[in-house]
Amino acid sequence: MLNFASMLRKLLLFGAGKSASYLINYFIGKAEEENWALTVADTHTGHLRERYAGCAALSISEVSADDEASCMQLVSDHDLVISLLPAFLHIRIARWCLAAGKSLVTASYVDAPMQQLDAEAKAKGLIFLNEAGLDPGLDHLSAMALIAELKEKKAEILSFASYTGGLVAKSSDSNPWHYKFSWNPRNVVLAGQGSCARYLDNGKYKYISYPRLFKHTTRFDLKENGIYEGYPNRDSLKYIRHYGLENISQMQRGTLRGEGFCKSWNVFVQLGMTDDSFIMETKSPVSKKEFLNSFLPSFKGMEPEEKLRQQLGADIDDEILENLAYLGLFSDREFLTLKEASPAGHLQSILEEKWKLEENDKDLVVMVHRIKYRHEGKSYLLESSLVTEGENAAYTAMAKTVGIPVAIAAKLILNGKIPEKGVHIPLRDYWYRPVLRELREYGIVFKDRITIE
Amino acid sequence: MLNFASMLRKLLLFGAGKSASYLINYFIGKAEEENWALTVADTHTGHLRERYAGCAALSISEVSADDEASCMQLVSDHDLVISLLPAFLHIRIARWCLAAGKSLVTASYVDAPMQQLDAEAKAKGLIFLNEAGLDPGLDHLSAMALIAELKEKKAEILSFASYTGGLVAKSSDSNPWHYKFSWNPRNVVLAGQGSCARYLDNGKYKYISYPRLFKHTTRFDLKENGIYEGYPNRDSLKYIRHYGLENISQMQRGTLRGEGFCKSWNVFVQLGMTDDSFIMETKSPVSKKEFLNSFLPSFKGMEPEEKLRQQLGADIDDEILENLAYLGLFSDREFLTLKEASPAGHLQSILEEKWKLEENDKDLVVMVHRIKYRHEGKSYLLESSLVTEGENAAYTAMAKTVGIPVAIAAKLILNGKIPEKGVHIPLRDYWYRPVLRELREYGIVFKDRITIE
Numbered sequence: 001m002l003n004f005a006s007m008l009r010k011l012l013l014f015g016a017g018k019s020a021s022y023l024i025n026y027f028i029g030k031a032e033e034e035n036w037a038l039t040v041a042d043t044h045t046g047h048l049r050e051r052y053a054g055c056a057a058l059s060i061s062e063v064s065a066d067d068e069a070s071c072m073q074l075v076s077d078h079d080l081v082i083s084l085l086p087a088f089l090h091i092r093i094a095r096w097c098l099a100a101g102k103s104l105v106t107a108s109y110v111d112a113p114m115q116q117l118d119a120e121a122k123a124k125g126l127i128f129l130n131e132a133g134l135d136p137g138l139d140h141l142s143a144m145a146l147i148a149e150l151k152e153k154k155a156e157i158l159s160f161a162s163y164t165g166g167l168v169a170k171s172s173d174s175n176p177w178h179y180k181f182s183w184n185p186r187n188v189v190l191a192g193q194g195s196c197a198r199y200l201d202n203g204k205y206k207y208i209s210y211p212r213l214f215k216h217t218t219r220f221d222l223k224e225n226g227i228y229e230g231y232p233n234r235d236s237l238k239y240i241r242h243y244g245l246e247n248i249s250q251m252q253r254g255t256l257r258g259e260g261f262c263k264s265w266n267v268f269v270q271l272g273m274t275d276d277s278f279i280m281e282t283k284s285p286v287s288k289k290e291f292l293n294s295f296l297p298s299f300k301g302m303e304p305e306e307k308l309r310q311q312l313g314a315d316i317d318d319e320i321l322e323n324l325a326y327l328g329l330f331s332d333r334e335f336l337t338l339k340e341a342s343p344a345g346h347l348q349s350i351l352e353e354k355w356k357l358e359e360n361d362k363d364l365v366v367m368v369h370r371i372k373y374r375h376e377g378k379s380y381l382l383e384s385s386l387v388t389e390g391e392n393a394a395y396t397a398m399a400k401t402v403g404i405p406v407a408i409a410a411k412l413i414l415n416g417k418i419p420e421k422g423v424h425i426p427l428r429d430y431w432y433r434p435v436l437r438e439l440r441e442y443g444i445v446f447k448d449r450i451t452i453e
Numbered sequence: 454m455l456n457f458a459s460m461l462r463k464l465l466l467f468g469a470g471k472s473a474s475y476l477i478n479y480f481i482g483k484a485e486e487e488n489w490a491l492t493v494a495d496t497h498t499g500h501l502r503e504r505y506a507g508c509a510a511l512s513i514s515e516v517s518a519d520d521e522a523s524c525m526q527l528v529s530d531h532d533l534v535i536s537l538l539p540a541f542l543h544i545r546i547a548r549w550c551l552a553a554g555k556s557l558v559t560a561s562y563v564d565a566p567m568q569q570l571d572a573e574a575k576a577k578g579l580i581f582l583n584e585a586g587l588d589p590g591l592d593h594l595s596a597m598a599l600i601a602e603l604k605e606k607k608a609e610i611l612s613f614a615s616y617t618g619g620l621v622a623k624s625s626d627s628n629p630w631h632y633k634f635s636w637n638p639r640n641v642v643l644a645g646q647g648s649c650a651r652y653l654d655n656g657k658y659k660y661i662s663y664p665r666l667f668k669h670t671t672r673f674d675l676k677e678n679g680i681y682e683g684y685p686n687r688d689s690l691k692y693i694r695h696y697g698l699e700n701i702s703q704m705q706r707g708t709l710r711g712e713g714f715c716k717s718w719n720v721f722v723q724l725g726m727t728d729d730s731f732i733m734e735t736k737s738p739v740s741k742k743e744f745l746n747s748f749l750p751s752f753k754g755m756e757p758e759e760k761l762r763q764q765l766g767a768d769i770d771d772e773i774l775e776n777l778a779y780l781g782l783f784s785d786r787e788f789l790t791l792k793e794a795s796p797a798g799h800l801q802s803i804l805e806e807k808w809k810l811e812e813n814d815k816d817l818v819v820m821v822h823r824i825k826y827r828h829e830g831k832s833y834l835l836e837s838s839l840v841t842e843g844e845n846a847a848y849t850a851m852a853k854t855v856g857i858p859v860a861i862a863a864k865l866i867l868n869g870k871i872p873e874k875g876v877h878i879p880l881r882d883y884w885y886r887p888v889l890r891e892l893r894e895y896g897i898v899f900k901d902r903i904t905i906e
């Protein structure tokens with residue numbers, strides 16, 4: 001077998017944002033042992049130059065993903081590429097990787113354009129591994145380990161549900177939404193748009209539209225770890241086949257939020273405040289109250305609270321109004337700060353101020369799988385959960401649980417441990433065994449509880 | 454001045470669908486007088502070959518818009534191009550027109566890619582006239598004539614609202630939705646998706662989201678011509694500038710439907726049944742009841758009527774349930790007919806069967822403008838309306854009111870009557886004067902009523 005570590009391997013990371021901190025440290029920490037070097041490419045790199053001044057294993061390249069020539073040169077000069085950039089940029093990077101003959105790792109969902117590169121990647125002997133972060137990523141790895149174990153002992157799996165949330169630790173939870181941003185705020189604002197969420201329930205295919213998504217929640221009581229609500233996430237149906245669960249009667253993947261979040265967020269959905277498709281007309285300065293009012297009818301002398309009750313009826317209660325008030329949406333003394341933006345852009349800007357993870361705040365990642373199965377004539381519920389807190393706003397649980405799985409996956413590819421080629425997500429044992437094993441070193445450990453049903 | 458009619462002019466029409474009948478007859482009828490010849494290009498042309506057998510002025514070309522080489526050849530061989538194809542194809546045709554140096558007329562909204570061709574079209578001395586059909590089209594022409602008249606007499610225009618509907622004549626109204634398809638059913642199913650509807654009300658910009666669009670209706674009592682409801686249509690704000698109404702306090706464009714239509718259609722919007730972004734999983738055959746149930750939760754033993762009341766609350770009433778029942782949505786004896794389709798695709802297929810305009814059915818076009826203005830110290834409401842019935846399913850009011858304005862606009866361009874170049878919509882007097890004058894010959898006449906407020 002080749003001794004890969006005897007050669008210098010050059011890794012290229014696109015994206016130095018919120019999720020990159022642990023990943024960069026992972027590569028730097030193992031640079032000598034593994035004989036690799038890391039280049040980080042992003043449009044903003046000031047924070048890296050400060051944090052990693054004098055670090056020999058790290059090169060920093062200030063470059064935009066729109067600068068095709070420079071990016072292509074970077075890709076050609078490295079042995080493996082990782083992208084933590086916004087998901088829509090991955091396809092561009094994947095094409096550069098194809099041209100230069102390099103493998104790629106991302107933490108994002110495989111979309112149709114990425115899937116279409118499968119044959120070409122295979123033909124060139126490359127791996128394009130996607131969905132290798134937290135959710136999607138660690139959810140697949142941990143689920144596949146549980147499913148393999150159950151199949152091993154000939155249990156019949158009846159139902160599968162998996163929910164994940166990037167939240168805020170109780171000690172840092174200082175707002176009534178029980179939420180602060182630990183990752184890309186834009187993704188939070190746009191979450192759920194585009195297509196119906198799809199899942200399997202009682203053996204039936206179910207489709208939940210965006211207008212109903214945040215009303216359609218499931219309660220999760222994780223005892224000492226808190227109470228959450230989950231809403232369905234994207235297309236769960238395709239994971240029936242991915243997970244080898246063709247005879248299952250329930251398959252649901254979802255997103256966790258704190259209690260009361262979803263019904264309040266639903267107001268934004270109903271009113272169109274998450275619409276990112278057009279630039280709003282504004283006669284500046286616009287107060288936040290005027291912003292809210294622009295999604296409500298003109299009724300002379302009626303306050304927006306009253307209009308909300310009248311327009312959204314049962315979708316409004318006191319707790320929701322308090323949550324909106326917390327954001328300043330009833331205030332004519334707080335103003336929009338952006339000049340030209342979509343409704344979603346203005347909303348994001350408001351939330352970034354109010355939901356900021358402060359320097360010493362700790363975020364929280366919660367993942368829970370619920371698997372029902374029959375074994376030797378009895379029915380069981382297996383609940384497997386991960387609850388992990390971040391250190392501070394730079395070293396978040398989110399960055400850890402996204403970055404370290406991605407980093408380990410990249411290492412496995414670099415070290416020739418992965419036999420598959422083409423476009424993949426991490427489902428096979430050669431992914432989940434080593435990744436889950438190494439994650440234990442970082443305190444990322446699932447707790448299982450089995451109850452007889 | 455050139456005598457254009459002394460030269461043979463060759464017109465090319467892309468699209469022989471529901472809206473083309475009057476337009477084709479217009480060109481054939483005037484072929485000798487105007488010395489022009491028409492080529493109609495479409496993927497399906499059988500009905501034309503039958504209807505126009507032996508007609509020397511008409512050539513028929515069976516071609517797909519995907520066959521770029523053949524289409525480009527056709528464009529090059531003609532003097533002016535008209536497109537009645539689905540709107541997303543216009544940009545492709547516009548590019549062929551640019552390459553071949555031909556002007557273009559469409560009945561669709563100007564989108565950003567079309568607008569971007571403005572400079573190049575101008576540089577080449579071409580006119581790309583869009584929004585030249587009924588709505589958009591005749592609404593602009595008739596509105597601009599009224600606005601010019603009011604401005605002429607120094608009236609101050611306070612508010613403008615314009616609503617249009619393609620409906621079914623009372624004598625052919627045989628279903629509880631009061632609706633039959635007189636144009637592209639796909640456009641009806643997808644109407645309102647994409648962006649918030651935008652308008653001006655009481656001097657404030659207002660944005661109405663898709664989930665609220667069909668709940669946000671205005672009642673129109675047109676006396677002997679019936680009672681309608683209107684919902685806001687797309688972006689009305691941009692027409693403030695187009696119409697030269699910068700000081701107005703209300704600007705609304707909207708779509709008319711029969712009473713009760715919108716609240717019933719709202720159920721499809723809420724449930725996600727108009728989602729066109731993914732192919733549904735189906736284990737065929739799927740009953741219409743199962744189709745409906747797939748957008749509702751699994752509650753054992755509960756009928757979908759009950760679930761609808763429970764899930765949508767105040768958005769459900771008996772009339773709505775009757776309308777859904779009329780479509781067979783509670784039936785386990787009626788089945789989906791398509792194998793692979795999006796929710797919107799299946800819904801369209803159900804509606805095409807139930808809302809078919811039968812051979813001798815008459816459709817109905819209703820357009821109404823409401824303009825409030827002050828003149829010499831008094832306030833007035835001007836209501837200008839057009840109500841016109843079709844002859845039968847082939848010669849519809851829709852085809853007449855879309856096709857004849859497009860045809861006259863094309864004639865004006867061909868005959869050198871139009872000074873403007875570039876990407877336009879028909880707003881200026883050299884459009885509305887001759888088009889409205891000639892439309893009178895076809896019985897397309899607005900009735901005005903002025904009341905003192």
